Amino acid sequence: MGTGSIKGFGVALTIGVAASLFTALVVTRLIFDFLLAKDLLKxxxxxxxxxxxxxxxxxxxxxxxxxxxxxxxxxxxxxxxxxGAKCLGVDFLGGDNVTLRFGEKVEVDKLREAITRAGIPDPLIQYQMDLGGGPQLLRITSAYDTGEKVAAVLTNGFPAAKFEKAALDKVGPTIxxxxxxxxxxxxxxxxxxxxxxxxxxxxxxxxxxxxxxxxxxxxxxxxxxxxxxxxxxxxxxxxxxxxxxxxxxxxxxxxxxxxxxxxxxxxxxxxxxxxxxxxxxxxxxxxxxxxxxxxxxxxxxxxxxxxxxxxxxxxxxxxxxxxxxxxxxxxxxxxxxxxxxxxxxxxxxxxxxxxxxxxxxxxx
Structure with missing residues (x-):
């Protein structure tokens, strides 16, 4: 019933549960049989x-x-x-997720002001750690098909921050x-x-x-x-x-x-x-x-x-x-x-x- 990443997670979890069940019923039994046969388990x-x-x-x-x-x-x-609807992210409402690398951190309020001034309302702005302990990344969620504009606004508006687009994910309203x-x-x-x-x-x-x-x-x-x-x-x-x-x-x-x-x-x-x-x-x-x-x-x-x-x-x-x-x-x-x-x-x-x-x- 799932889609995208949910289905992938479900498949991985099903394989994991099946493997765990096999290990518990078969492999563990064999290990105990071996230990008992060798009189190693008292x-x-x-x-x-x-x-x-x-x-x-x-x-x-x-x-x-x-x-x-x-x-x-x-x-x-x-x-x-x-x-209200602010509880729902891009995966449910549709929209753009743009991820930016940066050299200098800029206050969230300044970023929101620049994006809003460019005609893009209600952006969600978060600094997050990269997977694996890498440098922080800037993640911005905005309306559908506005991700490129958000990246351009920040790159041009804050040259000292050295913003660089790392990823852009789009989810349509129908999806x-x-x-x-x-x-x-x-x-x-x-x-x-x-x-x-x-x-x-x-x-x-x-x-x-x-x-x-x-x-x-x-x-x-x-x-x-x-x-x-x-x-x-x-x-x-x-x-x-x-x-x-x-x-x-x-x-x-x-x-x-x-x-x-x-x-x-x-x-x-x-x-x-x-x-x-x-x-x-x-x-x-x-x-x-x-x-x-x-x-x-x-x-x-x-x-x-x-x-x-x-x-x-x-x-x-x-x-x-x-x-x-x-x-x-x-x-x-x-x-x-x-x-x-x-x-x-x-x-x-x-x-x-x-x-x-x-x-x-x-x-x-």
Whole structure:
């Protein structure tokens, strides 16, 4: 459904996921078989960032739910009523992106004044780092078919700055509308696929909780993006689709633990069982989200242009995706059942279940 860079990102990500799945199922198995055959593996130790935590996550579910949706309303509301079409970049509205090299930096206000005086309204002017840590570049977004004029105005108006055109990208209004359409359709299809998958694997309450948590993450990212004064372009759409996949991944891990405890017939209220599942998966959540966050932070700091836009959106998504798995998805499942656990067996305590899952090597 995607176009241009979005489709390219989707193809690359699909290949990466397939390769990762093959590695996890085949290559990792072969490595462990070899280590066991050679008697090189004596025990398996798992890293525990937090041991035996007993945090009452669900006690804060209500206030956290209200706070997050308040932030969403403020951010999205500012984007719609405060900035309007200025939130959308060239990829959605159409226009020209001209990138200039320079020898001497000129104040943005002076550049905007010169461009506006030349009859080109509302230019977006940004200094950005070049990809790979090169020198800064000047990036200017303007109306369609005005990029050449912008470059000429600045080159002639500021000779001491030694402006030199590095690139010029044009997106027609028709193409911009097509990108808008495909972005919306791709996002909706992703959410529908998640709803069907989670409902099939678990039950409807889990599916609704997962999808609403993902919607929460997308809206939170959009709100923060608007509040940061950034423009939505194709890389932002790619980041949002990545956030959808990342968020549901962490949620599924927590749901798996909840379902496992339900099947084991662990004694306790449904609230206690969900809190237990969240505490049991807390170390895994911190490790996974932390490593992805650090890698994305490096892209945000050192990447320029489209990579910086993608990294900013994904950083927000990592934080809100981790948060929503706990305080949105899990809380919605609890509220769906009105605090009553689904019908299961009984006979296993929360403490004995946690002890049984802990490897002998880590208890020693």
């Amino acid at each position: 025990s398996i130790r798992m890293l525990h960032i937090i041991r035996a935590s007993q945090l009452n996550f669900m006690a804060l579910a209500g206030p956290a739910f209200i706070l997050s949706w308040t932030i969403i309303l403020v951010g999205v509301g500012y984007g719609i009523f405060g900035r 911009g509308k097509e990108i808008q359409r495909t972005a919306i359709v791709a996002s909706l299809l992703s959410l529908f696929g998640i709803l069907v998958y989670v409902a099939f694997r678990y039950e409807l309450s889990f599916a609704v909780g997962a999808v609403l948590a993902v919607i929460h993450d997308v809206l939170m990212t959009i709100g923060c993006y608007c509040l940061a004064g950034r423009e939505f372009n194709a890389p932002t759409v790619a980041a949002i689709l990545t956030i959808i996949g990342f968020s549901i991944n962490d949620t599924i891990v927590i749901f798996d633990r909840i379902r496992e405890d339900l099947k084991l017939g662990v004694r306790g209220t449904f609230r206690e069982l969900i809190n237990q599942a969240l505490n049991q998966t807390l170390s895994r959540t911190i490790i996974t989200s932390g490593t992805v966050f650090l890698a994305t932070l490096a892209l945000f700091i050192f990447g320029g242009g489209a990579i910086n836009d993608f990294a900013f959106a994904f950083l927000v998504g990592i934080i809100t995706g981790t948060y929503s798995s706990i305080y949105i998805a899990s809380a919605l499942v609890l509220w769906w059942h009105k605090g009553q656990r689904p019908a299961t067996g009984s006979g296993v305590t929360l403490e004995s279940t946690a002890s049984a899952r802990e490897p002998a090597s880590s208890r020693a």
